[in-house]
Amino acid sequence: MFSSLQQLEERLRASGYIADSITTTTVFLSTRLHKTLLLEGPAGSGKTQLAYAVADAANTTVERLQCYEGINEEKAIGKFDESLQRLCVELRAKSGDVDWASVRTELHSQDFFNAGPLMRALLCEKPCVLLVDELDKVDQAFEAMLLELLSEWRLSIPKLGTVEARSIPFVVLTSNEERRIGDPLRRRSFYLRVEHPTAEREAEIVALRTPDSSPEFHAGLAGLAKALRGWSLEKAPSVSEILDLADALKILGHDQVTPELRDVLLPLMAKTEADRKKLLLRDGFASLIYDAQQYTREALRSAA
Numbered sequence: 001m002f003s004s005l006q007q008l009e010e011r012l013r014a015s016g017y018i019a020d021s022i023t024t025t026t027v028f029l030s031t032r033l034h035k036t037l038l039l040e041g042p043a044g045s046g047k048t049q050l051a052y053a054v055a056d057a058a059n060t061t062v063e064r065l066q067c068y069e070g071i072n073e074e075k076a077i078g079k080f081d082e083s084l085q086r087l088c089v090e091l092r093a094k095s096g097d098v099d100w101a102s103v104r105t106e107l108h109s110q111d112f113f114n115a116g117p118l119m120r121a122l123l124c125e126k127p128c129v130l131l132v133d134e135l136d137k138v139d140q141a142f143e144a145m146l147l148e149l150l151s152e153w154r155l156s157i158p159k160l161g162t163v164e165a166r167s168i169p170f171v172v173l174t175s176n177e178e179r180r181i182g183d184p185l186r187r188r189s190f191y192l193r194v195e196h197p198t199a200e201r202e203a204e205i206v207a208l209r210t211p212d213s214s215p216e217f218h219a220g221l222a223g224l225a226k227a228l229r230g231w232s233l234e235k236a237p238s239v240s241e242i243l244d245l246a247d248a249l250k251i252l253g254h255d256q257v258t259p260e261l262r263d264v265l266l267p268l269m270a271k272t273e274a275d276r277k278k279l280l281l282r283d284g285f286a287s288l289i290y291d292a293q294q295y296t297r298e299a300l301r302s303a304a
Contacts, residue, residue: 011057041194044238223296
């Protein structure tokens with residue numbers, strides 16, 4: 001996917017993703033060695049976005065399998081289109097003399113199979129990014145289904161047979177740690193811990209979204225993000241939510257968050273009733289702004 005580590009660094013930044021050297025090096029080695037990348041960390045820390053940034057940097061597509069409790073192999077791999085099979089049988093029957101053995105073989109071919117994201121990733125002519133998002137939401141039995149793909153780059157499907165990879169995808173597994181991912185998958189993966197960015201790095205991220213704003217504006221949003229995440233909210237703000245807040249401030253014509261903006265910005269910062277009430281406490285929002293200003297000054301000193 002990438003000819004050099006420097007090329008990857010430049011293309012990730014061009015796609016809007018600011019990564020540290022460890023992340024960039026691990027991604028580069030994963031693509032070169034065809035190793036799965038396991039990303040663990042809190043929700044909203046940028047795990048999913050990293051997969052999309054790599055795809056954008058490589059000028060390729062993303063096949064995303066969004067995991068959820070109760071997902072089955074049909075959703076992940078695909079299934080035969082039974083209605084199309086029945087239509088084929090009806091048409092063949094009307095045509096007269098039929099070689100039913102041949103029809104049976106045809107019905108169980110890829111022409112009658114609706115591929116899911118795992119199979120589509122293997123069938124891509126050009127290597128894609130296969131994103132298995134929030135793997136911690138499924139059980140170990142579902143994890144085991146992934147082992148053949150990650151070890152042999154193929155899938156064994158009843159009646160259809162074995163589907164070999166046309167190209168080897170770059171596989172990214174993400175977990176919010178609701179459940180521990182099993183050791184068999186961990187052995188096949190490179191592991192990255194993804195936390196919310198530091199204030200300095202988040203200021204860089206905000207600067208990419210709002211390049212016409214001042215360094216003080218960028219550091220101010222990064223400081224506010226750090227303050228909010230330190231307040232033990234039920235729903236800490238993600239990087240993308242801080243970027244939305246930056247856009248909202250520009251639209252409203254403000255270059256910083258002040259206590260007077262509390263009610264206007266509350267729907268953007270508090271995403272649960274408990275968090276809203278916490279920020280509405282007497283002097284609560286003013287205290288938050290004070291903390292944010294301290295972090296802002298630290299970010300500006302680090303950038304100087």
